[in-house]
Amino acid sequence: MPYICLLLSGAALLANGLSALGQLPRRDAAVFSLVLGGTQLVLGVVHLSGTGTGSEALMTAAGMFLFGLTYVYAGLDVLLGLGSKGLGWFCGMVAFVGLLLAGAWLGIDPPLAVLWVCWSVLWGLLFASSALGAVRLEPFAGWALVLASQVTATVPAFLGLAGVWPRSAWAAGVVALLVAAVFLAARALARRGRGGPRRANAGASEQAVGQEPLTAG
Numbered sequence: 001m002p003y004i005c006l007l008l009s010g011a012a013l014l015a016n017g018l019s020a021l022g023q024l025p026r027r028d029a030a031v032f033s034l035v036l037g038g039t040q041l042v043l044g045v046v047h048l049s050g051t052g053t054g055s056e057a058l059m060t061a062a063g064m065f066l067f068g069l070t071y072v073y074a075g076l077d078v079l080l081g082l083g084s085k086g087l088g089w090f091c092g093m094v095a096f097v098g099l100l101l102a103g104a105w106l107g108i109d110p111p112l113a114v115l116w117v118c119w120s121v122l123w124g125l126l127f128a129s130s131a132l133g134a135v136r137l138e139p140f141a142g143w144a145l146v147l148a149s150q151v152t153a154t155v156p157a158f159l160g161l162a163g164v165w166p167r168s169a170w171a172a173g174v175v176a177l178l179v180a181a182v183f184l185a186a187r188a189l190a191r192r193g194r195g196g197p198r199r200a201n202a203g204a205s206e207q208a209v210g211q212e213p214l215t216a217g
Contacts, residue, residue, distance in 0.1 A: 001047040003160035005040045005064045010154030012036045012071055013122075017145030020138055030078035037071025040064055059104055063116075066094050070123070088131025095123035110172030111156075111165070118152050118179045139193075143186035151182050 012033055019029035044064035051057035070091065077087045098120035105113040125141040128134040159165045 001043045001050075002060050002064060003157045005043050005067060006153050006160065007157035008036045008040055009067050010149045010157060013145050013149035013153055016074070017142050017147075017149060020142030020145060026078055030075040032075075033071040034075030034079070037068045037073075037075060040068030040071065044068060056108065059101060062097075063101060066097065070094060084130035088127050088129070091123045092127035092131060095120045095127055098123060109167045110169050111167065111175045114172050114175045114179060115152050115156065118148060118182070121183070122148060139190035140186055143189045144183060147182045147186055148179075151178050 015024060015029045015032045018024040019026045041064075044061050047064060048057065048061045051060075073087055073090060076082065077084065098116050102113045102116035102120065105116060122141070122144060125137055125144065129137045129141055156165065
């Protein structure tokens, strides 16, 4: 279940990254996020019902619920025009919890701990953009979501599903290098001005544009 959720997150991160870069209408990404987030919440309940209440099972379920709730909230935020403030503060809280989970996983699954640090940074970017109004971060956040979707979600999900996910310190080092490369590449692409915040649906009003937040997790 956790790896299936991670696979779904790869798709959601990609769609929302493209939306942030203006390559996909945000309402489309919102509907997609709502569907995937709801699916992850259901899978989280199924996971808990089948694995008991051990610490690893609970931490895994917590991650599934954090991702699922983020996608559901983000989808509803856009579709209902709620504004981005509440979503932004929620992302800030999840970023903090993500760091706690990273510390908890460090001695059990070091590569996963590194991934949680990466995801916490992504949630932190959404907190800064949506809650604090740092709109200038949108191009960087968009590229980070697009690149991280495959490096930190899709590929790890397939490794886990294939039963070859490593839990060693050297693997964590490799993951850390890949994560660093993701953010450096996102920064370079954002600075070059490729894919700044544009509307894929040109008919949207300026007011609606101002109310539509970035989406991730």
